Amino acid sequence: MSAESGCASLNMEKSSVILLDVAGTTTSINFVKDVLFKYVTDNVAEYLKEKWDEESVKEAVKKIKDEDLELEAAVKAVKEMTDGNTSNHGVKTIQTMMYEKGYENGGIKTHIFDEVASCVETWSKTHKLATYSVGTCAAQKLLFSHTVSGDLTSFIANYFDQSVVGEKTKKESYEKIAKELEVKCEEIVFVSDNVDEVKAAKEAGLVAAVIERDGNAALSDEVKKEQVVLTSFKDLTFENPAKRKIEDEPAASEAPPTKVAKTETAEEKIEAEQKVEKENVEKKAAEKKEEVESMEVDSATETPETKKKEETPAATEEKPAEAEKPAPKKEEEKKEKEEEKKKVTEEKKVETEEKKVEKEEKKVEKEEKKVETEEKKVETEEKKVEKEEKKVEKEEKKVEKEEKKVETEEKKAEEVEVAEEAKEEKKEEEEKKTEETKENGTKAVEVEEKENKSELANGVENGNVAAEEKQNGEEKKEEEAKKEEESEIKVKKLEEAVESTPVAVEV
Numbered sequence: 001m002s003a004e005s006g007c008a009s010l011n012m013e014k015s016s017v018i019l020l021d022v023a024g025t026t027t028s029i030n031f032v033k034d035v036l037f038k039y040v041t042d043n044v045a046e047y048l049k050e051k052w053d054e055e056s057v058k059e060a061v062k063k064i065k066d067e068d069l070e071l072e073a074a075v076k077a078v079k080e081m082t083d084g085n086t087s088n089h090g091v092k093t094i095q096t097m098m099y100e101k102g103y104e105n106g107g108i109k110t111h112i113f114d115e116v117a118s119c120v121e122t123w124s125k126t127h128k129l130a131t132y133s134v135g136t137c138a139a140q141k142l143l144f145s146h147t148v149s150g151d152l153t154s155f156i157a158n159y160f161d162q163s164v165v166g167e168k169t170k171k172e173s174y175e176k177i178a179k180e181l182e183v184k185c186e187e188i189v190f191v192s193d194n195v196d197e198v199k200a201a202k203e204a205g206l207v208a209a210v211i212e213r214d215g216n217a218a219l220s221d222e223v224k225k226e227q228v229v230l231t232s233f234k235d236l237t238f239e240n241p242a243k244r245k246i247e248d249e250p251a252a253s254e255a256p257p258t259k260v261a262k263t264e265t266a267e268e269k270i271e272a273e274q275k276v277e278k279e280n281v282e283k284k285a286a287e288k289k290e291e292v293e294s295m296e297v298d299s300a301t302e303t304p305e306t307k308k309k310e311e312t313p314a315a316t317e318e319k320p321a322e323a324e325k326p327a328p329k330k331e332e333e334k335k336e337k338e339e340e341k342k343k344v345t346e347e348k349k350v351e352t353e354e355k356k357v358e359k360e361e362k363k364v365e366k367e368e369k370k371v372e373t374e375e376k377k378v379e380t381e382e383k384k385v386e387k388e389e390k391k392v393e394k395e396e397k398k399v400e401k402e403e404k405k406v407e408t409e410e411k412k413a414e415e416v417e418v419a420e421e422a423k424e425e426k427k428e429e430e431e432k433k434t435e436e437t438k439e440n441g442t443k444a445v446e447v448e449e450k451e452n453k454s455e456l457a458n459g460v461e462n463g464n465v466a467a468e469e470k471q472n473g474e475e476k477k478e479e480e481a482k483k484e485e486e487s488e489i490k491v492k493k494l495e496e497a498v499e500s501t502p503v504a505v506e507v
């Protein structure tokens, strides 16, 4: 106890339970703020974004303000309430979920004050240990299973948080804890850095002390005068702790933390003495056994009784020791106690192993669920992409069809144009022909007149020229008739082509 303490020392005669606050008592406040809370504020945006659709996250978010929050609003609330260390159950739950990730993947190790691990281990042999924090029970378990001195959870029997028993500054909360642990309030020794919590605990009848730790706000002189102030767990000494039931003992001794300092306590001394006594009893029993055996060998006749003894060596081993009772009764009792303790320890060991397996199974289950969710996500994405591709394909086909339609229409329009041109050509051709026929007729008359005139004047020679010209005119006529016929065929063909086209086209 602190020399500064102006108060009477703690009455721990009746103590059977030690209840500890966490931040500022077992663990530095700076660790909580600079490591745990910082981890939350740094990663909450990403964490909530990733887990937004998970039921547990949805539930926790709903508890923040008793309403559905948008992602951004939830991130903001968690950041603000973590920075301000607000005791909001929704936020505390999200913090816990995040701590799990931080401890497992981020390699976070809990700071604990130097003597905490060894004291907790020692106390757990004579007392039931429990912790009480604003942080959730799950967060406390995580915190104590990853300390710089190893896993301390095997020394802690119970965890309490505000969602379970109420506010830490209310006396009723401590009464509830006592009820829960089935002990009287005065059997509980409570240690906290928070004076209001200590006052509330004392009001409920607990034995309580304030602890001063590095990183905590300084205590006022008034507090130092009024309260028992500790500076280390070592200040608490339990000379005559109330006897705990053996079945209450946690499986602590089987898994001591790696860095726990070994100091020989009164308990350990008693244990060592008991061990020596046990060895003496065993030695004496072995001597007696030997004596009985030698007596049996000396016996000349084999009676049914001696035969029975040989057949049941276990029975013979115990019989002489029991029959003659060579060791004092006290020693026998101690031996029995030892045996019982061993048995309980074994049972606890099995229990711890089972819990470990259960934890592993849960972990595997969680991982499987994660993988399943991921697979579903990928599947959904693939389906989406497939749908998009189909849509694009459909669009492309549509465009292709449209292009073909336009092409066909253009072709038809072109054909109609050609037909029109041919028609026009034919018309021109006909007009030309009519003109030429006219011209040729006039020319023939002129030639005839000329012939008649020159027949007289020029005789046979001139007559030959006229005949030649006539022949030329006839040949030309024939040629034109042929051309006309060809043109007609061409026009007819084009008209037929236009008529056979199924789609009506407006030109």
Ligand SMILES: CSCCC(=O)C(=O)COP(=O)(O)O
Pocket (backbone or CB within 6 Å): 021, 022, 023, 024, 032, 036, 085, 132, 133, 134, 135, 136, 139, 140, 143
């Ligand atoms: C034990 S969980 C991490 C610490 C935490 O969240 C907290 O609020 C600590 O409060 P305490 O009541 O232990 O001072």
